[in-house]
Amino acid sequence: MAADHVRFRPTTKQSGLAIALSIAACLVGNPSPTQAAEVARSKGEPQDEAGKRTIQSKADAISRADHRHKNAAGSRADIPVAVNKRKADNVTNYTIQKKPDPFAKFANLREKGLVVSIPGPADTVVQDAGGVRSALAELGIGYLLWSQVTYTNNLLPNAAKSTIANQLYNGQNPTFNTVNYMWVTYDLSRYGIPDGQIVVGAEEQSWTWQPGGPDRLGINTISYYQTLWDKKVELKLGYLRNSHEFAGTVVGGNAGSNVFGPSSSILFQGGLSAAPAPTPALNLKYNFDDHLYTKVSFQRADSPDGLFTQITENPTGLNWSTAHAGVLYLDETGYLNKAAPGSPQTWLRAGAGYNTSSYKSWALPNRQRTDPNTFYYIAADRQFWQTNAQDAASRGIYAGFSVMGAPPDLNTVSQYYELRFYVNGPFDWRPTDQFSVVATNTVWSKLAVDAALAKGNLVHWDSKAIAATYTAHLAPGIYTSIGLTYINNPTSITYIPQIGHALNFSVSTNIFF
The missing domain is CATH 2.40.160.180 (Carbohydrate-selective porin OprB)
Structure with a gap:
């Protein structure tokens, strides 16, 4: 119902900007699976490269916020599913990995x-x-x-x-x-x-x-x-x-x-x-x-x-x-x-x-x-x-x-x-x-x-x-x-x-x- 209310409620530029910033902050605090994978890959790399990717991610999030706020609830609902799927894939990959030969x-x-x-x-x-x-x-x-x-x-x-x-x-x-x-x-x-x-x-x-x-x-x-x-x-x-x-x-x-x-x-x-x-x-x-x-x-x-x-x-x-x-x-x-x-x-x-x-x-x-x-x-x-x-x-x-x-x-x-x-x-x-x-x-x-x-x-x-x-x-x-x-x-x-x-x-x- 909150999503429907957001979808049909007329907004001003100021309120739209506030909502966009709020959603962007939410997205930065809870990265998508693609972003999470990128962060995982960046571990151990030089800090300046990691910083550049973080800044770019924030900029991209803000520029897309106006489009994402329309289905924010749906996106937030999808994030746990994607994360859970990734976790399941990780478990599967771990399971089928060959054990080292002790001999x-x-x-x-x-x-x-x-x-x-x-x-x-x-x-x-x-x-x-x-x-x-x-x-x-x-x-x-x-x-x-x-x-x-x-x-x-x-x-x-x-x-x-x-x-x-x-x-x-x-x-x-x-x-x-x-x-x-x-x-x-x-x-x-x-x-x-x-x-x-x-x-x-x-x-x-x-x-x-x-x-x-x-x-x-x-x-x-x-x-x-x-x-x-x-x-x-x-x-x-x-x-x-x-x-x-x-x-x-x-x-x-x-x-x-x-x-x-x-x-x-x-x-x-x-x-x-x-x-x-x-x-x-x-x-x-x-x-x-x-x-x-x-x-x-x-x-x-x-x-x-x-x-x-x-x-x-x-x-x-x-x-x-x-x-x-x-x-x-x-x-x-x-x-x-x-x-x-x-x-x-x-x-x-x-x-x-x-x-x-x-x-x-x-x-x-x-x-x-x-x-x-x-x-x-x-x-x-x-x-x-x-x-x-x-x-x-x-x-x-x-x-x-x-x-x-x-x-x-x-x-x-x-x-x-x-x-x-x-x-x-x-x-x-x-x-x-x-x-x-x-x-x-x-x-x-x-x-x-x-x-x-x-x-x-x-x-x-x-x-x-x-x-x-x-x-x-x-x-x-x-x-x-x-x-x-x-x-x-x-x-x-x-x-x-x-x-x-x-x-x-x-x-x-x-x-x-």
Whole structure:
């Protein structure tokens, strides 16, 4: 009613001026939402600029007062609504704002230069309990412990069960093995070294079937890492396990996901250092851009007589070399596009190795030693479908293949083929699980087969296998894998009819601390 009275009441110039000044004073005392936003933005700015805006606001208010006094009540009624709306928007903005990641401070303390994805502190059992990790991080120190327990057993009734001492392949009898790792990292970037890092790691493993291991306690790695020329070059040297630096032999790239199943021995018979058998090496990686790279290694080769001999002769891993071992020169060139929203993952790589070690030759009488040895590999993995690109781009369906080869005169395995299909995050309620199916064909050296035939043995030319594995991420830092692997000819080249086939059931648990 007051508004109506103002609207229709005739006014003089003096009364209109008085009303205008009154309304202007009211508007200056209760700024509009636009003015309030301007004031909020001006906080912290020089006082003279703020003063200019205040004076201009008052002048604008006075000049518009004659128009505003006609619906002053309506305007005043609108101001609380606008203010309340602004408050609601502020609450909404605050609610949807992402919380800072409390584990981001540990990112620089994870081991660098690997192609295998090992869970970080957020995906461990202890996480930052008691603030221990945070306290160590303040000193530039990070750590990770990994414990793995695996059980394998052939389910077929005609497996020619034997004593453990006479066992011919993993799973012929119920086979257990445990592997325990510990890594400690030290951040050197705090001293101005680009991405600088020192890593010291130890490994302990135990097997009921010694040829699968054997038992050992020793180093896993002692390494120095840094980048050069704005990350164009990555340098890593020390006692390295190059099986975690080249080729990408772990399905899906996650160390907690595919911990058993078919894998090629070509890389290891060619001298590539493995996790239980690190050797001195210098690795240099050149990044042409964010995707294309080439990586070379100058590595003291593992024993030419195999991984078992390497570990037996050098269980601690600290020896510079073993008998007959030379130098492995290795190069890998590849293209890696990591998964991102709307951009599926693609990884193409090809590598070749040249080993100066002295190998026993299948082509020479009494297997006399000769050198050098070589090998090559080609591999590709592609993400064909992203199931939740915005929240977890790596979730989806993948497929890949590997082809590897080595000279048949110096190697027991001369060819290896692998096809793989895997799903990361197969279900919405299991977004960090993995399911994989891997088919392989291992082809034996023709010269090695002929040598076995000459001795009157039953032989086979290859060994085919198919493995299905489901890995459940049960809790932070805890993974359990259950797998079933059918193997045609599970032994090496020679066999007896009772062990021509195997159906291995495996279960493995990985715990990260």
